[in-house]
Amino acid sequence: MRILHTSDWHVGKVLKGRNRLDEHIKVLAQVVEIANAERPDLVIVAGDLYDTAAPTADATRVVTRALSALRRTGATVVAIGGNHDNGPALDALRPWADAAGIELRGAIRENPEELLIKGQTEAGERWQLVALPFLSQRYAVRAAEMYELSAAEATQTYADHMARLIEKLAEPFAEPGVINLLTAHLTIVGASAGGGEREAHTIMGYAVPATIFPRNTHYVALGHLHRAQSVISPCPTRYSGSPLAVDFGEEENIPSVAIVDVGTDKAARVRDVPITSARPLRTARGTLEQLSTVNLPDAWLRVFVRETPRVGLREDVQEMLPNALEVRIDPEMMPNRAGERMAQRAGRSPRELFGDYLDARGNAEEGVRELFDELYDEVSSTQ
Template sequence: MRMLHTSDWHVGRTFHGADLLAEQEAVLTQLADLVAGESVDVVLIAGDIYDRAVPSAEAVRVATRAMKRIREAGAQLVITPGNHDSAARLGAFAEFAAAGGLHLRTTAAELSEPVLLRAGGVDDVPVAIYGIPYLEPEIARHALGVPHARGHTAVLSEAMRRIAEDIATREPGTRSVVLAHAFVTGGVGSDSERTIAVGGVEQVPGDVFDGVDYVALGHLHGAQTLADHLRYSGSPLAYSFSESAQRKSVWLVDLDADGLAGVERRDLPVPRKLATLIGPLSELLDTPEYAEYEDCFVSATLTDRVRPVDAMRKLRDRFPHAVHLDWEPEGGSATVLRYAEAVRGRSDTEIARNFLDDCRGAPPSDREHALLTSALETAGKRDPEQDGDVR
């Protein structure tokens, strides 16, 4: 049997406020092309189909179209929810969906009930695919009937114990696959994952998942191999600038009568690259060498001694997809004054002037100083009762 391991679609997520639905649909369409081109039997989605528990209508349409294309390309789908999904919403109509080749495993009660599939030939060994939904420890320990269990390791150990018991009842030669959404020790995170820490501990040891042929992990957004049979596929798109160097991909997994026969990586297209630019605003706007980044999502760090006015608008004249802006003046002082020190012995006008200086790296001009003085004088002459102050 040939499987495609994916996870963390996060359909509906934005990138620093920029809508990503078009980019997400473009990449997810590529999954259907891979299914057809590589003769994939099953697509595994290990959690976080959506970016929020109540996705927008358009996000649902994008995900539905992607799954429909995958099904039309010839593969069945097995899905478990992640920590961003609503398990109850995702699992609605699961029994009916299974008839159409969409298998949803969304509750703790059914995690030891596998999706049993054969590749198609009469001699093909059955494959039991188990879906462990994201298990919030405090909720899962009661749902699993182990109230003494504490933390991710304990509840996942109980889940795997149940799965091992079920595997033992299957016909000889049955191969086993587990989908799980968790932070496994040895994995490397990025800035775009939501923490699942409980009591300060979110990681679980990899040996929790011993005893199965392949474990399709979700949660971490970078593709990585913890063991031959234990892998993260990562997200299909980058969701933070910390992922700019990652190769977004999926795993093509083959099982045969002896177990795991091989795993190959398949890179995914990048609809829009990420770029991090550093320098004075004038340099970023005028230097020809930056032309290659004009169609990228851009994070810019300006090093001007004085904070440029209207910098983001000017950046977007050249980089329409600039989404993030920092100002770190070259040679700037790292000294940070406490509030009491900043205002001690200064007049209101001096405090206002110094505030402007601290914010943009330059004192107010004569015109700005006159405006500040006039505003402060006017405020000092107002009747507090006219402003609603009834002290």
């Protein structure tokens, strides 16, 4: 069977005040074009459909239309909630999704059996997919345990809970002749962050070892990290990455979707298909003269200016480079305050430095300087 694996759409993302909805429409239209060309049996969207838990009506319209268009290609479509999504709100769309033939799993609910989705390709290949939305640590680990455990112990407990949950959900994988699949939105120990993820949900207590995945899984489709990459694991495991760079920390990433061919007797083969519809993100550095030679009209720019700070410098850069969303003074041009302070202190006595401190604090209380002199003389005489 063939799978199109994508994740981390982050529809509704605003970059330095710039709405990117038009870019998302183009990107998702290209994903649909790829689906029409590749004819996958299954499309997996592994979380973070939205950039915020309270998406706008426009963002919701873009996501639902994209999911519907993917379903019209003839593929089964499965989408799960990520840490940026509002799981219960996604589940509130389940009646629409069910009517559209889309399998939507926003959050883990009381009936875990619905997290196992089964299907069959037109060629008669049977498959089953464990669809595991993002699970917050505070829900995976009881509150009492969180208060009683150290941070390291809580992290390990989260990983243990995830391992037990996946083991339970994957019990049907023992059935022969079925392609076993799993999708989840989480961080794997040792995987590389893309640069624009929410750090609190990427590192702090949320990294789990790849050993939590059962060996008899034919392919694991992950979301959460924005860089496309394979993960060393007991079974074929991959992040598809985001189909567009969501922040300047991701400018070196190559946005793509993954096309996976897999069978019960055939190891998963993965091809990355680049997504080229969004504007690239680029960083430019230099003096005003050097920046005047920058020719990146199709890119959003982050600019580090190598000039002495002055009023109107930002405006001059943005007039020269209209696509500059962020303009900063290059850190190398910033004054070295620590060096200045060291120079100011050089050769001055402790009494003089303490006097400067009192003046800076506005402390004019009588006797303080004299008391310092007495203490300083006492300490100095004992050395």
